[in-house]
Amino acid sequence: MTENRYDYIIVGAGSAGCVLANRLTEDARHRVLLLETGGSDKSIFIQMPTALSIPMNTKKYAWQFETEPEPFLDNRRMHCPRGKVLGGSSSINGMVYVRGHARDFDEWDSEGATGWHYRNVLPYFRKAETWAFGGNDYRGDKGPLGVNNGNNMQNPLYKAFIRAGSDAGYFETDDYNGTQQEGFGAMHMTVKNGRRWSTANAYLRPAMERDNLTVVTHALVHKVLLDGKTATGVRYEQGGKVHEAKAAEEVILSAGSIGSPHLLQLSGIGKREVLEKAGIEVKHELPGVGENLQDHLEFYFQYRCKQPVSLNGKLDWWNKLKIGVRWILRKDGLGATNHFESCGFIRSKAGVEWPDLQYHFLPAAMRYDGKEAFNGDGFQLHIGHNKPKSRGFVHVQSADPKQAPTIRFNYLQHEADREGFRDCVRLTREIINQPAMDEYRGAEIQPGAEVQTDEEIDAFVRQAVESAYHPSCSCKMGTDELAVVDPETRVHGIRNLRVVDSSIFPTIPNGNLNSPTIMVAERAADLIRGREPLQPSDAPVVMDDQWQTRQRPGQAKRALA
Structure with missing residues (x-):
C-alpha cells in the first residue's frame, strides 16, 4: 500500500470538485490531490453540445444508478445517472444555466444555512461566470464559466x-x-466557442498547469480515514492496487448527492441503523446522512x-x-x-x-x-x-464500495x-x-x-414523468437534527472534513443545479481558505407585488422587493 501526503484532498472532479481544485491551488503553498473515479472528458460526444444525450447514457462516463421501485410512480424504477468523468455531471448534463430564484437562497438561510442568503451568494454567481452579453450588477464578465444563449x-x-x-x-x-x-x-447555457463549457474546461484545465495540483483518475475512493473524530485522509483503489493519501489540512467530499452520503456511510458516519444493517462499524452517528434527498x-x-x-x-x-x-x-x-x-x-x-x-x-x-x-x-x-415537498434517501447497502447504494426519492x-x-x-x-x-x-x-x-x-x-437529473440535499447544510454540515460546510462532529456539492443544499432551488453547485464551491473555497467573503450585493429582485392574490401578473405593475 502506497501513501502520499497533501494539504487538501478533494474527492470527485465534478461541478464542485473542479472549482475547488482551481481555487485552492491559487495559493502555491497548498498541495492538492483531486481524485476522480472516471477518466478523460475529451470525447466529441461530451464536447459537442448537441450530443448531450450520449454521455448521460454511457457507462463509461456516468454512474447508471437506478432507484428502488418508487411507490407513488406505480413502482417504476427511475434512471439516475451521475457523472463519472472529469467534469462530473457538468460533462454529461444538458448545459442549462439556471441559478434559481433569489428567494431559494433566502430559504436556505432561514432553514439554518446561515449566511447563504441571496445577497451573499449573488457575488459568487457573478465571480464564476462570463456572460456573453456583458457584466452588470447581476451578471459576471471575468469568470471561468462561459454562458450564452x-x-x-x-x-x-x-x-x-x-x-x-x-x-x-x-x-x-x-x-x-x-x-x-x-x-x-x-434560456442560457454553459457553452463557449461552440463547446460544452464544463467545470473541467472552465476550472480544471487551467489549474492542471500548476505544480501544486495532482489529479488522479480511475481512482475509486473506499472511505475517509479517521483518527477518532478527525479526518486524516482517504483510502482509494486504482488499477487493482490500494493506496492511502493523507491530508494535513482537510478532506473535502465533492462526490455529489449520491456519492458523498454513500462515502460518509462507508466511512462509518451516518444513521446508526443504516450502518449496522450494512455491517459497517459506527464511527460517528449523524442521522441526517443520506436523508432529505430531493429531485425535480x-x-x-x-x-x-x-x-x-x-x-x-x-x-x-x-x-x-x-x-x-x-x-x-x-x-x-x-x-x-x-x-x-x-x-x-x-x-x-x-x-x-x-x-x-x-x-x-x-x-x-x-x-x-x-x-x-x-x-x-x-x-x-x-x-x-420544482419545489417538491416529498423527501427520499440514499442508504449504503454493504461495506463494499463497489456496491451501489439504495436510492429512493419517494417522488x-x-x-x-x-x-x-x-x-x-x-x-x-x-x-x-x-x-x-x-x-x-x-x-x-x-x-x-x-x-x-x-x-x-x-x-x-x-x-x-422522468427525473430532471437534479438529485440534491442528501447532506443538508444547517444546524437541526438532520443537518450533516454546518454553514461553513464542515461535517458536524468531525474535524477536518467537509462536504461541498449539491448534497449540502437544504432545499432544492427552482432551476437546474449546475450553476448553484458551482456557486457553492466558489463560496466554500473562500471559507476553506479563510478569506474575507465577497461584499454582499444590494441588487434588487423583481417580484409580483400581488403574488398573494393572483397566479399571474397580467399587465400589472411590477414591484421591487
Missing part, C-alpha cells in the same frame, strides 16, 4: 413560445438569472407542428452528419447548442411567492435521451413542479407535489393555446386531449 433563438418556435406566455398574461423577462426570474424569455421531475408536453420548422426534420443520418461535420470544422450551427433556447418560470397558483414551475422549450418532439423521435414535425415543453409522495403537476398540465394547455402559437400548434400528442380530470392527469403523470 446558443444560437440566439434562430428557430421561430422559440420566440413564439415566449409570446404565448405573454399572451397568457405572464411577464416577459430579459434575464431570468438577473433582475427577475418570473416570466418567459431566452418533469414530463414532455408534445404537439404536432403545422409548419416544417422543427428539428424533427434534421434527425436523419445525412443531416446529423452535416451538423457534426460543421461543428468539427467551425464549432457552430446546430451542433453548438443544447436546443433549449427559450424557457419560462411561473407560479402555479396565487399565494405562491416565487416561481415553482419551470419550462424548457424544445423545437422538436423527442425524448431527452434522443430516442423515440416523433414521426413528423413537432415541438415539446419540458415542464415540472410524488406529498399531495402538494401531485397538485403541482395537475397545474402543469392545465396551465401549459392554456399557454400553448394562445394566438402566438396558432400558426404552429397542431394536435396534442402527449398527454392527449382525453386526459382531463384530476384522476386522469395523476395516472398520466405517474407513468410519464
Whole structure:
C-alpha cells in the first residue's frame, strides 16, 4: 500500500470538485490531490453540445444508478445517472444555466444555512461566470464559466413560445438569472466557442498547469480515514492496487448527492441503523446522512407542428452528419447548442411567492435521451413542479464500495407535489393555446386531449414523468437534527472534513443545479481558505407585488422587493 501526503484532498472532479481544485491551488503553498473515479472528458460526444444525450447514457462516463421501485410512480424504477468523468455531471448534463430564484437562497438561510442568503451568494454567481452579453450588477464578465444563449433563438418556435406566455398574461423577462426570474424569455447555457463549457474546461484545465495540483483518475475512493473524530485522509483503489493519501489540512467530499452520503456511510458516519444493517462499524452517528434527498421531475408536453420548422426534420443520418461535420470544422450551427433556447418560470397558483414551475422549450418532439423521435414535425415543453415537498434517501447497502447504494426519492409522495403537476398540465394547455402559437400548434400528442380530470392527469403523470437529473440535499447544510454540515460546510462532529456539492443544499432551488453547485464551491473555497467573503450585493429582485392574490401578473405593475 502506497501513501502520499497533501494539504487538501478533494474527492470527485465534478461541478464542485473542479472549482475547488482551481481555487485552492491559487495559493502555491497548498498541495492538492483531486481524485476522480472516471477518466478523460475529451470525447466529441461530451464536447459537442448537441450530443448531450450520449454521455448521460454511457457507462463509461456516468454512474447508471437506478432507484428502488418508487411507490407513488406505480413502482417504476427511475434512471439516475451521475457523472463519472472529469467534469462530473457538468460533462454529461444538458448545459442549462439556471441559478434559481433569489428567494431559494433566502430559504436556505432561514432553514439554518446561515449566511447563504441571496445577497451573499449573488457575488459568487457573478465571480464564476462570463456572460456573453456583458457584466452588470447581476451578471459576471471575468469568470471561468462561459454562458450564452446558443444560437440566439434562430428557430421561430422559440420566440413564439415566449409570446404565448405573454399572451397568457405572464411577464416577459430579459434575464431570468438577473433582475427577475418570473416570466418567459431566452434560456442560457454553459457553452463557449461552440463547446460544452464544463467545470473541467472552465476550472480544471487551467489549474492542471500548476505544480501544486495532482489529479488522479480511475481512482475509486473506499472511505475517509479517521483518527477518532478527525479526518486524516482517504483510502482509494486504482488499477487493482490500494493506496492511502493523507491530508494535513482537510478532506473535502465533492462526490455529489449520491456519492458523498454513500462515502460518509462507508466511512462509518451516518444513521446508526443504516450502518449496522450494512455491517459497517459506527464511527460517528449523524442521522441526517443520506436523508432529505430531493429531485425535480418533469414530463414532455408534445404537439404536432403545422409548419416544417422543427428539428424533427434534421434527425436523419445525412443531416446529423452535416451538423457534426460543421461543428468539427467551425464549432457552430446546430451542433453548438443544447436546443433549449427559450424557457419560462411561473407560479402555479396565487399565494405562491416565487416561481415553482419551470419550462424548457424544445423545437422538436423527442425524448431527452434522443430516442423515440416523433414521426413528423413537432415541438415539446419540458415542464415540472420544482419545489417538491416529498423527501427520499440514499442508504449504503454493504461495506463494499463497489456496491451501489439504495436510492429512493419517494417522488410524488406529498399531495402538494401531485397538485403541482395537475397545474402543469392545465396551465401549459392554456399557454400553448394562445394566438402566438396558432400558426404552429397542431394536435396534442402527449398527454392527449382525453386526459382531463384530476384522476386522469395523476395516472398520466405517474407513468410519464422522468427525473430532471437534479438529485440534491442528501447532506443538508444547517444546524437541526438532520443537518450533516454546518454553514461553513464542515461535517458536524468531525474535524477536518467537509462536504461541498449539491448534497449540502437544504432545499432544492427552482432551476437546474449546475450553476448553484458551482456557486457553492466558489463560496466554500473562500471559507476553506479563510478569506474575507465577497461584499454582499444590494441588487434588487423583481417580484409580483400581488403574488398573494393572483397566479399571474397580467399587465400589472411590477414591484421591487
